[in-house]
Amino acid sequence: SFEDVTLSRSSLGWWREIGVGQFASVYEARTKEGERVALKLWHRPVSEKTYSGSPPSMDTLTFMTEVSLLLAIARESSMLYQHKAHGLADVDGGVQGLRGFIVTELLPGVNMQQRFHSDDPVTMPLVRKWAKQLAALLAELHRIGVIHRDVKASNVMVLDATNDLNLIDFGLSLRSSGGPLEGKLTTHQSSLGVGVLGYMAPEVFRGDPYGTPVDVFAYGVLLSKMLRQAQPLDTRESLLRWLLCAPFELLPCAQQWSYAVFCQQCSVVPRRSPAELSSLVRWCCEHDAARRPRMADAVEHLKNV
The missing domain is CATH 1.10.510.10 (Transferase(Phosphotransferase) domain 1)
Structure with missing residues (x-):
């Protein structure tokens, strides 16, 4: 399951967009401790729940799949870049719903x-x-x-x-x-x-x-x-x-x-x-x-x- 968190520019210091994909954008960000990280933020809302038996959206599927893979990689290999955190982010006060995010090490x-x-x-x-x-x-x-x-x-x-x-x-x-x-x-x-x-x-x-x-x-x-x-x-x-x-x-x-x-x-x-x-x-x-x-x-x- 994914923890609901409030993710804002203040919580990660600053963001600079470094890549855009079909489902998410990637930003360079800085934690409060000063560590530079990569933040992948989904464009559209992500939800763990489905309603009336409907299947999860492609955004939800891609988010959940990538999280599970990065966690597996972190457990089983040190060769590939590493997962640090993930969750559902209330980026804009709930206007667009909760969006998935993944934080990984930044590859310079x-x-x-x-x-x-x-x-x-x-x-x-x-x-x-x-x-x-x-x-x-x-x-x-x-x-x-x-x-x-x-x-x-x-x-x-x-x-x-x-x-x-x-x-x-x-x-x-x-x-x-x-x-x-x-x-x-x-x-x-x-x-x-x-x-x-x-x-x-x-x-x-x-x-x-x-x-x-x-x-x-x-x-x-x-x-x-x-x-x-x-x-x-x-x-x-x-x-x-x-x-x-x-x-x-x-x-x-x-x-x-x-x-x-x-x-x-x-x-x-x-x-x-x-x-x-x-x-x-x-x-x-x-x-x-x-x-x-x-x-x-x-x-x-x-x-x-």
Whole structure:
């Protein structure tokens, strides 16, 4: 259950918006003790109760799911960013109802999408480091039974001082009710299509049941983006990538087929990329989920990179 609290700018010192999502906004805030924290505040009211047998709203579901996942992560892993508090907040004197909030540690830095568009260069040694760290984070997430389902550049933080990575935003994540996930296709599968086109695995786009391989696919897509940041595609490679994207953009009536073609562009990486990383991109972006590696396999693959 969630404790009703009064959350105001005075109780957390000050707020500065640092991100906006579909269900909530994220603020940098400061506690009365002076600690800088991240505050995620839902846009719309959240309620533990349902009326007349009606199901809970999507806002309530996403809030309760994210809280339960962050509590599980706090209990079972020290690799991922940590939950500090949560509750239902009376932000505006009850005018809009109680809104869910979550307080976590503040990760000082920018997300990877912002880093890609900054003046700071992305070098190949940095790509190797990021490939290993992100693989390890996802392997740890899968070890404790969580599918992230929304792995993308904007959900990976690059820390200022060290260029280390951490995963954020577990609002769309799922957890196995039976504990750690086992195998490539898990008993805790879903056919709910969530995620972003381009990072979305083919089985999600088709509406098929899926499991941890969706995170593996998105990891491969993001690794290919890292490689293209370090070594931009030449003219021939850029043309090939455009040709693979074109059917999906131009043939909406044949999207099932064209998305399969579109997904092939994910594995287009610069020819001068390290062979170990190029092969990992292709392995992770396999159209058939059963042929993709587990994230633990990717960690092993990267040990000598």
